[in-house]
Amino acid sequence: MATSVEIPERTIAVGFQGEAGAYSQRAVKRLFTQATSVPFHSVHRVFEAVEIGTVAFGVVPLENSHAGSINETYDLLVRHGVSIVGETIVRISHCLLALPGTPLDEVRTVYSHTQALDQCSEFLDSLPVERIAVHDTAGAARILAERKESGAAAIASTEAAQLYELEVLASDIEDRADNSTKFVAIARGGSDLFGPPEKTSVVFATADMPGALYRCLKEFADRHLNLSKLEHRPSRAKAWQSNFYVDFDAPVHDPAAQEALQAVAELTSFLRVLGSYPRAR
Structure with missing residues (x-):
């Protein structure tokens, strides 16, 4: 179910998976110059919202340069009556975030999406931490900020750090410097919003x-x-x-x-x- 978002007139409503500060929201901003980002808990819900017309477009992850294809997205493309109408590639630069004043050597638990945990495995291997998967990178940052959990950290974006007032303990912690994710825009029918097809x-x-x-x-x-x-x-x-x-x-x-x-x-x-x-x- 989507978070309640007031959509201004003449603004395109675009659904994405995750919470405010997610990499998917960054992809929305790259694809749409003027849009209202509407968050959904899962990629499946984004597809449903596009199909029934709750939002005009959806932006979903399709493939990561390190972890490979997002299998769920490929399966949903077959199951739902939507089409790919555009794509963008977003550089994924992960940060380790914690409550202000938390020393890195006191971190014992790290929350994030399973893909982010995998993409930062070499950095995490250097720390004595337990890895806990949650539904979204930005969601991990929000949970950490709300719980005010000491000795815990989250892997998320710089946008999430600013939004949830967390401190960046380490930047660019992904295993590969070229870590990127391809996102696609989906719609119920074709669209020339992004230019002629290639x-x-x-x-x-x-x-x-x-x-x-x-x-x-x-x-x-x-x-x-x-x-x-x-x-x-x-x-x-x-x-x-x-x-x-x-x-x-x-x-x-x-x-x-x-x-x-x-x-x-x-x-x-x-x-x-x-x-x-x-x-x-």
């Missing part, structure tokens, strides 16, 4: 025949369509069947893309275009 995301399940995946991929290669992503996830429709997710570098209305998709449709039991949209800048 890439297309599709999902399909191959027919049960030898070489089916090879034949599908060959249709793209034969038309010189570059694939920038290929991975599979278990299908919810049938046990031991996989859905294949493919990104290719062309708009869906490109003649070569249309030919390839028509050919792939004949080789698959399920095919859906998840969106055609501009590349992240």
Whole structure:
């Protein structure tokens, strides 16, 4: 359920997972110059809100440069009637936050989202701390501030530190300096808000025949369509069947893309275009 937010007239309502100060909210600000950010407890709730029209857009995490794909988001793209309409890449710079005056050597507990804990594993390994996963990085900061828990810290953003009046004990604690997350904007229909499409995301399940995946991929290669992503996830429709997710570098209305998709449709039991949209800048 969303936090109650008053949305001014002529302002776009954009849902995101997390609380104020979350990295997802930073992605909203990168994608939308004027928008009211509406927080939701889970990515699933963001999809539901977009689908029923509670918000015009949603912004959800899709892939991290260190931890890989966000599997939940890929599954939800298949289950809900929404499309990807834009993307952005957000640099994720984690900070260790604590109550003002807390020495680093007294920290024994660290709260954060499970992905953030994983992305900072090398730093955390150097400390004698227990790691506790919560629903959101900014939520971890809020919990710490509300409980006023001594000997505890949270991994979150600098925005969360300022918002919840916490002290930054250490900055840039992520394992990799190039730690980034790709976020996508979703909507019920297409949108030209972000410019003309340059890439297309599709999902399909191959027919049960030898070489089916090879034949599908060959249709793209034969038309010189570059694939920038290929991975599979278990299908919810049938046990031991996989859905294949493919990104290719062309708009869906490109003649070569249309030919390839028509050919792939004949080789698959399920095919859906998840969106055609501009590349992240």
